[in-house]
Amino acid sequence: MAVQPVLPEATTQLWGQVLTAVQNRLETQQAFDTWLKPIVPLTLSPQLVELEVPNTFFVDWIHQYHLRSLRQSLAEVLGTEPEIRFTARESAPAAAETRLPPATPREPAPAKPPRGDRAWLDSRLNPRLRFENFVVGGSNTFANAACRAVADRPGGAYNPLFIFAGPGLGKTHLLHAIGHSVRESRPTARVYYVSAERFTNEMIYAIQHAQTLAFRNKYRNVDVLLIDDIQFLAGKESTQEEFFHTFNALRDAHKQMVVTADKAPKDIPMLEERLVSRFNQGLVTDMKQPDLETRLAILKNLCEQDSEGVKLPDDVLLLIADRIRNNVRDLEGCLVRVFALGSLLHQEITMPLAEEVLQHYVNPEPDRMAPERILSATAERFGVRIEAMCGQRRTQSIALPRQVAMYLIRQLTDLSLVEIGRLFGGRDHTTVMYACERVSSLMAGDLVIADKVNGLVSTLSSG
Ligand code: ADP
Ligand code: MG
Numbered sequence: 001m002a003v004q005p006v007l008p009e010a011t012t013q014l015w016g017q018v019l020t021a022v023q024n025r026l027e028t029q030q031a032f033d034t035w036l037k038p039i040v041p042l043t044l045s046p047q048l049v050e051l052e053v054p055n056t057f058f059v060d061w062i063h064q065y066h067l068r069s070l071r072q073s074l075a076e077v078l079g080t081e082p083e084i085r086f087t088a089r090e091s092a093p094a095a096a097e098t099r100l101p102p103a104t105p106r107e108p109a110p111a112k113p114p115r116g117d118r119a120w121l122d123s124r125l126n127p128r129l130r131f132e133n134f135v136v137g138g139s140n141t142f143a144n145a146a147c148r149a150v151a152d153r154p155g156g157a158y159n160p161l162f163i164f165a166g167p168g169l170g171k172t173h174l175l176h177a178i179g180h181s182v183r184e185s186r187p188t189a190r191v192y193y194v195s196a197e198r199f200t201n202e203m204i205y206a207i208q209h210a211q212t213l214a215f216r217n218k219y220r221n222v223d224v225l226l227i228d229d230i231q232f233l234a235g236k237e238s239t240q241e242e243f244f245h246t247f248n249a250l251r252d253a254h255k256q257m258v259v260t261a262d263k264a265p266k267d268i269p270m271l272e273e274r275l276v277s278r279f280n281q282g283l284v285t286d287m288k289q290p291d292l293e294t295r296l297a298i299l300k301n302l303c304e305q306d307s308e309g310v311k312l313p314d315d316v317l318l319l320i321a322d323r324i325r326n327n328v329r330d331l332e333g334c335l336v337r338v339f340a341l342g343s344l345l346h347q348e349i350t351m352p353l354a355e356e357v358l359q360h361y362v363n364p365e366p367d368r369m370a371p372e373r374i375l376s377a378t379a380e381r382f383g384v385r386i387e388a389m390c391g392q393r394r395t396q397s398i399a400l401p402r403q404v405a406m407y408l409i410r411q412l413t414d415l416s417l418v419e420i421g422r423l424f425g426g427r428d429h430t431t432v433m434y435a436c437e438r439v440s441s442l443m444a445g446d447l448v449i450a451d452k453v454n455g456l457v458s459t460l461s462s463g
Contacts, residue, residue, distance in 0.1 A: 014077060015041040021073035026066070034340055035066055042087065046080040052087045054343065056305075059086045060128065061336055064329075125183075125193060128305070129176035135301050137294025140170060140287040147174045147258070151181035154189070154224045154256035158283035160247075161258045162265060165287035168329030171260035175226040178258055182224050189223040196232035200239045220249040224256045231261045235270035247278055257282075290328065292417075292433070295321040298328060299335055312338070316354045318429065322416040323358050334361050371409045371423055374460060378405040381456055390425050403435035404453055410436050412460060 019036060026032045035058065043050035053059060062070065067084075075081050131151075136144045143163050150161050165171055179191045194202075199219075206215035219225065225246075233240050250257055261268060264286070265279040290298065299317045316338065324331045338357045342349040379386045382401035389402045402424065409420050410432065417429035424432075443450040 011041055011044045014044050017077045018044075018070075018073050021076050022066070022069050025069040025073065031066070034337070034344070035062055036070075038344065044078075045082065046078050047082050048085065049074060049078075049082045050085045050087060052089055054089050054340075056088045058340070059088055061333075062086070063126075125176050125179045125191075127180075129173045130180050131177040133301060133305065134170065134173055134177055135290075135294055135298045137290050137297065138288075139290045139294060143170075143174065143285045143287045146283055146285055147178050148181075150256060150258060151178045152185075154182055154186075155254040156256075159251065159254075159256055160279060160282040161256075162261070162279045162282055162284040163258070163287065164261045164264050164284070166262060166289070166326065168327035169287045169289065170328060171287070172228055175228055175258060175260060178224070179226055186223075190221065191224045191226070192219075192222040193226040193228070195228040196230045196239075196243075199227065199243065200232065200236060203239055203242055216246070219246045222250070222255065224258070225250055226258050228260050229262070230259050231263060231268050231271075233271065233275075234268055237272075240272050240275060244272070244275055244278070247275070251278075289326045292321055295325070295328075295331055298331060302332060302335055312349055313351075315351060316349055319351060319354050319416065319418070320358065322418070322429075324361055330361050334358060371413055371415060371420075374408045374412060375405055375423075377456055377460055378408060381452060390423065392425060403439050404456070406432050406435040407439035407453070408456060408460070411457070 018041075022036055023029075023032050026036070038054050038058070039062075040052040041049070042052050053062065063086075070084065071081065074084070131144075131148065134140075134144060143165075146158055146161055147163070150156070150158055163171055163174060175193055179193050182189050182191050203212075203215060206212045233243060247257065259279060264284060265271065265276040268276075296317060299312075299321055303312060303317075312335075320331065320334050320338070324334055334357060337360070338349055338354050341347070341353065341357060347353060375386050375389065378401055379389055382404070384398055384401050388398050389405055391398075406420055406424065409415055409423070410417070415423075417432045420432045421427040421429050439449075439453065443453055
């Protein structure tokens with residue numbers, strides 16, 4: 001293709017065209033204003049596009065959500081598929097540049113020994129996704145330990161290791177972490193990370209271009225295969241067939257496989273029985289939603305990762321951790337957004353600003369269970385008055401029902417700790433947190449209380 005090199009003077013104009021094309025692809029103007037507008041094009045050539053963004057958060061965010069639109073738009077305007085590089089304006093030198101591989105595989109990489117030519121392997125592992133950055137809490141202790149064990153001894157005890165969890169709970173993170181860890185301790189090991197979607201696309205490409213042998217060689221000659229989101233294969237019979245043979249070849253050679261999915265093997269629809277049983281022969285483990293403490297730790301960890309050491313007030317962090325409960329990706333997204341808005345608007349990050357951002361993330365389920373109902377049911381069950389529960393008295397006879405009510409409101413509504421505290425005569429959120437912990441541990445050790453609380457839950461849920 002004869003493409004003229006782009007002249008520097010044309011950069012601004014061309015970039016304007018790219019932006020217009022991206023804008024047409026994005027769902028909201030706000031996404032565009034927040035993430036695309038601040039980009040400064042440094043180089044805009046048919047082979048290489050270098051873009052400067054305000055900080056490393058942008059690199060991640062664009063990488064995760066807007067890269068496809070950006071690539072398509074660049075292809076549209078430049079007529080080529082250039083390599084895209086991001087430079088963060090404010091960041092530690094080591095993290096200053098993220099290289100991204102070209103959009104489409106021109107050729108599936110040939111199956112040759114990786115020594116001396118690791119680029120195609122490296123390009124798949126996101127440098128940020130390491131064990132060191134993975135926050136471990138009750139919800140993921142076991143999965144994390146299993147991944148570490150596999151990384152220490154690939155092909156050893158757990159093969160395959162199958163991890164399932166809902167979206168945004170760290171599956172991809174753990175796969176990349178295993179990849180980095182193995183590559184560091186065994187530099188010659190052939191580690192390959194691939195999404196099931198990409199596996200499928202490569203297979204189709206290979207069939208269309210008479211390269212199935214190369215495709216098979218590539219996948220059957222790795223030491224560690226990290227395959228993400230296997231549920232993508234649901235209903236795709238020929239890909240499942242191919243994967244089945246890859247799986248057997250690797251297992252027979254005692255090569256490690258780690259597989260992730262959004263569900264347990266048996267619950268993935270239209271997944272062949274023989275694959276399900278292969279997966280079940282290894283170790284199957286899940287990850288749950290992180291608890292408040294873990295969510296808070298994840299936010300703090302993210303703040304530390306930023307080289308500038310973004311300082312967000314503790315109450316803002318707690319607010320975010322408290323509201324966004326079931327998806328770490330949203331948790332991060334919200335933090336990034338709060339931070340980006342603060343820096344774009346040159347505003348201090350306050351509770352009201354954070355509240356505003358949170359509205360985009362939390363769909364309130366209004367009146368899913370009105371707190372008043374919980375208060376009155378609890379009061380009735382314990383034979384106390386609602387006003388007393390919400391009042392200031394601290395006697396033991398009123399303290400327990402009050403704590404149970406706090407616990408139940410916490411469990412059954414979307415109210416935040418701060419809001420619950422307000423319901424109970426302006427008590428501090430830490431009091432609410434303590435109440436929830438106390439009731440949990442009482443329930444664990446005291447059957448009478450457990451019965452009472454569980455009875456309340458079922459009465460309330462059936463009403
Ligand atoms: P999944 O693949 O399960 O959908 P990801 O692994 O992509 O989720 O995680 C979504 C985001 O949340 C990533 O940026 C990841 O780094 C982050 N994340 C998830 N769990 C954790 C955790 N326990 N500690 C730190 N970051 C996490
Ligand atoms: Mg994932």
